[in-house]
Amino acid sequence: MTSHPRGIHDLGGLPAGEIDRSEHQNDFWEQRVDALQRALGLLDPPLVRTDELRRAIEGIGAQAYDRMSYYERWITAITEVLMEKGVIAVDELGRKIAEIEAREQA
Amino acid sequence: MNARFKPGQRVRVREWYPPGHVRTPYYIRGKSGEIERVCGVFDNPERLAYAKADDPKTLYRVRFRQSDVWERAERPNDTIDVEIYEHWLEGT
Numbered sequence: 001m002t003s004h005p006r007g008i009h010d011l012g013g014l015p016a017g018e019i020d021r022s023e024h025q026n027d028f029w030e031q032r033v034d035a036l037q038r039a040l041g042l043l044d045p046p047l048v049r050t051d052e053l054r055r056a057i058e059g060i061g062a063q064a065y066d067r068m069s070y071y072e073r074w075i076t077a078i079t080e081v082l083m084e085k086g087v088i089a090v091d092e093l094g095r096k097i098a099e100i101e102a103r104e105q106a
Numbered sequence: 107m108n109a110r111f112k113p114g115q116r117v118r119v120r121e122w123y124p125p126g127h128v129r130t131p132y133y134i135r136g137k138s139g140e141i142e143r144v145c146g147v148f149d150n151p152e153r154l155a156y157a158k159a160d161d162p163k164t165l166y167r168v169r170f171r172q173s174d175v176w177e178r179a180e181r182p183n184d185t186i187d188v189e190i191y192e193h194w195l196e197g198t
Binding site for chain 1: 123125126127128131132133134151154155156157159176
C-alpha cells in the first residue's frame with residue numbers, strides 16, 4: 001500500500017473484522033433523521049444533496065467518525081451543510097441543545 | 107454527450123489522490139479492467155458534493171479480474187464491477 005491520503009470512509013480492502021449482519025429496528029430519532037434528509041433533498045434546488053451529505057460525512061474527524069453510529073454521522077453532516085449555507089447558526093443550535101437538555105432533565 | 111469508451115474496451119483507472127469528495131474507491135485506482143457497459147450521463151458527484159450541478163459526465167461500469175485488483179485474491183478468476191466516471195479512466 002502506498003501512503004497517499006485515504007478517506008476514513010474508504011475502507012475497501014482493509015482489515016475490518018466481522019460484519020454484523022443482524023437485522024435491527026431503527027429508533028424513532030433515526031427515522032426522523034432519514035425523513036429530514038429526504039425532505040431537504042426534495043427542495044428545488046435541494047438544500048442538502050446526497051453528495052453533499054456524503055462529503056460532510058467524510059469530513060467528520062477520524063475519532064468522531066469511528067465512534068458515531070450511522071445516523072449520528074448523518075445528522076452531524078446535515079447540520080454541517082445547513083451551517084455552511086447559513087440556514088442555522090452555531091449559536092442558535094447551541095441554545096436549542098441546551099434548552100432540550102434542560103427540558104429532558106426536568 | 108458522446109461516450110469516449112465502448113463496451114469491451116480496456117481501460118485503466120487514473121492513479122489520482124485529490125482531496126475533496128471522490129467516488130472512485132481507493133483500492134481500484136491504478137488498476138486495469140474492461141468496460142462492461144455505458145451507464146449513462148450523470149452530474150459529476152465531485153461537483154454535486156459542493157452543491158454544483160453543472161458538470162455532466164459519462165459513467166461506466168468497469169469489470170476487473172480479482173487477480174488484477176488484489177495481490178492475493180482468494181478467487182482470482184472472479185470479477186468485480188465498479189462504476190467509474192469517464193474523467194477517471196484512460197485508454198490502455
